[in-house]
Amino acid sequence: MRPLPTLLLLTAAAAFGGFAAIGLNETFNQRADAAPVPASTTLPPNSSTLPATVQGQPLPSLAPMLKxxxxxxxSVATKQVVQVRNPFFNDPFFRRMFPDVPQERxxxxxxxxxxxxxxxxYILTNHHxxxxxxxxxxxxxxxxxxKAEFIGSDADTDVALIRIPAENLTAIPLADSGLLNVGDFVVAIGNPFGLSQTVTSGIVSAVGRSGIRGLGYQNFIQTDASINPGNSGGALVNLQGQLIGINTASLNPQGSMAGNIGLGLAIPTNLARTVVxxxxxxxxxxxxGTLGVEAQDVDARMAQALKLDSARGALVSRVYADSAATDAGLKVGDVIVSVNGQRIDNAAAWHNFEGLQAVGTRFKxxxxxxxxxxxxxxxxxxxxRALIGNSLDKRLAGASFAELSEQLRQxxxxxxxxxxxxxxxRAANSGLQAGDVVVAGSMGEFTDLASFRAxxxxxxxxxxxxxxxxxxxxNLLME
Incomplete structure (x- = not known):
């Protein structure tokens, strides 16, 4: 059969589109009160109207809770003054001829x-x-x-607390996010793309989500409720109107500006409460807090040598002196497989658990x-939180060292x-600069501040x- 000419195909498509548009127009223009439906009956298969009640019960609505x-x-708006780097500003003649050119934005x-x-x-929002x-x-x-007052923030969990001097405020009660289950209905509220007071709904897709690169310590609620740029710091609530999470990120391989694809993340309220x-x-x-150990992953060869049923867990490779691990009786060669009943599959999972705990937290x-x-x-x-170089080695005098952000580690x-x-x-004369990341050294291997000191x-x-x-x-030779 010969293919239809292009003109004939376009004509057929236009005719079908017009037919479909007319059909849809007639469907959506039916008046809701044209044919009242008795409460005890079900809707006809092709009806476009909704009854006020079903079997004597009113239709459920989120409106009363949202009210x-x-x-x-x-809505949280921020301003940051940024210096404009322009080589012409170094020229006095240019500055004299063009004095009104802005040097900051x-x-x-x-x-x-x-x-x-x-x-x-008090207002909870994201650090970012x-x-x-x-x-x-x-x-x-x-x-x-x-105007808001900054109280404090934690970059590694992306939680921030600010305060405003206002009266007649309304607060959201905090729920126990530990009671959440996959499949629970949730509602996200925020200001996506600068649009005020936008509501989306969905379910809890996963709890305790972790292992996502670049997002710090992780124990996220995952939801398919739409979370887009501008939603950050907004509320994730349950159907009782209680806060269960702070919306923080949307996963999208095409970038956040591509829109939501049903992979939203929220910081659970139990974690946010601890940070606050x-x-x-x-x-x-x-x-x-820290346990005071170094840990590594367990591979198949190690699992066999350590008499393990499977290649999982965090193998303790070093125990620091006078540490919590020493007090607990932990030894080199031990493999941590769970904490408080929470499964630990590798060193990263242990590190994430440890980073989410406060000082003094007791666990099994x-x-x-x-x-x-x-x-x-x-x-x-x-x-x-920091170490003075001189306390480690005189050749590091003048330098201070700190932990890397968890985002960098991830x-x-x-x-x-x-x-x-x-x-x-002395450190400056050897070429060390603020902002450098020390990744290795002749004194031995290390991964963080504690092992660096050791x-x-x-x-x-x-x-x-x-x-x-x-x-x-x-490489820098410190002299």
Whole structure:
């Protein structure tokens, strides 16, 4: 059979489109009150109207719950002054001839937030919403706008707390997110793409979601409720109008601006509550605890040698002196397979669990020792947030070191951050700069601040640091 000419195909398509449009128009233009349906009957198969009741019961609606909850969801606007780098500004002649050319610009962004304490004006939002902002303002559902005060934030869990001096606020009660189950109905409220007070609904797709690169410590609620740019910091609520999570991210291989594809993530309220308590108690920062071990993955060969049933768990490769692990009786060669009943499949899973716990948190460790199950009880001790170079080695005098952000670690970077270097110091004269990442050294292997400090128990004769500076790497001889 010969193919139809292009013109004939276009004519047929246009005719079908017109027919379909007329049919749809007639369908949607039927009036809802044209034929009332008795409460005790079911709808005809092709009816386009909805009954007021079904078997004597009114149709369910989210409207009453949303009427209570939506005043507690706010719009968060930030401004950041950024210096414009232009080589012409270094020329005095250019500056004199063009004095009005701006040498800085203002970056603006919009996000969402949730009022969690009406009396004190506390608002939960994401760290990335207010990060590096010079000015933060909050607009309420009733149109009032207030300048917000920064209380504190934690980049590694993406939780931030701000406060506004406002009265007659509405807060959302916090639910126990630990009671969530896959399949529970949820509603997301926020300001996607700058649109105010937008509501989407869905179900809980997964709980305890982790292993996502670049998102810090993870224990996410996954939902198919639409979460798009601008939803960050908004509310994820249950059908009782209780807060179960803070919307934080949308997974999309095409990028966030491509829209939602049903893979949204929210920070559970139990985690957010713990972070907020620490922010309020510790002057706006989170102090994390540590067990004091180094761990590595278990492969098939190790599993056989350690008499394990399967190649999973976190193998303890080092136990630090005077640590919580030492107090608990943990030994090198032990394999952590679960904590408080939560399965631990690898070193990353253990690291993620540890990072989500507060100082003093007690838990039960289930380990395998020589293939046999052993249960230990441990309590995390504080870990230092920074180290002074001179306390490690005199050749590092003038430098300060800090932990890498968890986002960097999730992206595959390990080591420690050079947080500051004093000008003219011994470390500066050797070429060390603030912002460098120390990834290796002649003193031994390390992955974080604790193991970095442990490598200096026996000072090396020659101290060489391998550093990463931006996209470039190299070795520095510290003299």
């Amino acid at each position: 209570r909850v939506m005043p507690a969801v706010v 203002i970056n603006q962004s919009l996000g969402s937030g949730v009022i969690v304490d009406a009396a004190k004006g 919403v207010i990060e590096d902002a010079d000015d933060v303002s909050v607009t309420l559902a009733d149109g009032r706008t207030f 308590d620490q922010l309020l108690a510790n002057d706006g920062v989170v102090i994390r 460790l289930e380990v395998r020792r020589d293939g046999k199950p052993v249960t230990l009880t441990a309590a995390l001790k504080p870990q230092p 992206s595959g970077v390990s080591g420690v951050l050079v947080s500051d270097v004093t000008e003219g110091s 490598t200096f128990e026996t000072p090396p004769r020659q101290l060489v640091l391998r550093i990463q500076r931006g996209r470039r790497g190299g």
